[in-house]
Amino acid sequence: MSQSEEKFEYVSSATLPTRWGQFRIHGFVETDTDQEHVALSYGNWEEGEVVPIRIHSECLTGDALFSTRCDCGFQLEKALQNIVEHGKGILLYLRQEGRGIGLLNKIRAYNLQDNGLDTVEANEHLGFDADLRDYGICKIMLAELGVKRVNLMTNNPKKRAALESLGVEVVNRTPIDHGITDDNRHYLRTKTEKLGHEFDPHLLK
Numbered sequence: 001m002s003q004s005e006e007k008f009e010y011v012s013s014a015t016l017p018t019r020w021g022q023f024r025i026h027g028f029v030e031t032d033t034d035q036e037h038v039a040l041s042y043g044n045w046e047e048g049e050v051v052p053i054r055i056h057s058e059c060l061t062g063d064a065l066f067s068t069r070c071d072c073g074f075q076l077e078k079a080l081q082n083i084v085e086h087g088k089g090i091l092l093y094l095r096q097e098g099r100g101i102g103l104l105n106k107i108r109a110y111n112l113q114d115n116g117l118d119t120v121e122a123n124e125h126l127g128f129d130a131d132l133r134d135y136g137i138c139k140i141m142l143a144e145l146g147v148k149r150v151n152l153m154t155n156n157p158k159k160r161a162a163l164e165s166l167g168v169e170v171v172n173r174t175p176i177d178h179g180i181t182d183d184n185r186h187y188l189r190t191k192t193e194k195l196g197h198e199f200d201p202h203l204l205k
């Protein structure tokens, strides 16, 4: 086991009925920070099978409070729906709120965006990089769930690169262009222009 793998521990799992179907929830902890993460799995797969997955970073405002400032909540719902429709899949829900700056710093960044900065400038103004996320735990989560080959639901090339660097084979990428609203179009354009997100430009006009 590498040093970074030793930082994460599988804790327990349980059934998790949802509006879309019955998942299992699996709990993991980062032992040096006590940060908790979860994975939701649905259905069964054979060894070596390509499994649809989404890596979703925590967004309290979008995922739980119905915010339309971002597309996070819409993507979360769509990913769970896709998984159930497909009959199998995994959602890795990583507790790295605000691209890693935390909830209250995200609110500070929103305040700066209310005053004209974009999402990248706001992070930088607060002294953070635009994106501080680390995907190392995905390796442990996917290994625990018996998955080595995936179809990744994302528009973010950094997630694909991160999985590949962890030795997970990304066989396909499925775009997840869901939840574009008048409130988040500018934010999504900035992510395309400055963070390399792969959005169909026609959707952002």
Ligand SMILES: Nc1nc2c(ncn2[C@@H]2O[C@H](COP(=O)(O)OP(=O)(O)OP(=O)(O)O)[C@@H](O)[C@H]2O)c(=O)[nH]1
Residues within 6 Å of the ligand: 055, 056, 057, 058, 059, 060, 070, 072, 075, 096, 097, 098, 099, 100, 101, 106, 109, 110, 113, 119, 123, 153, 154, 155, 156, 159, 176, 197
């Ligand atoms: N710092 C900061 N974080 C934000 C802002 N808006 C949303 N977020 C965070 O951005 C992250 C988005 O996570 P994801 O939807 O998993 O990832 P993504 O990079 O958008 O990639 P895909 O959705 O997979 O294409 C969440 O942690 C949100 O809390 C913002 O304006 N500033």
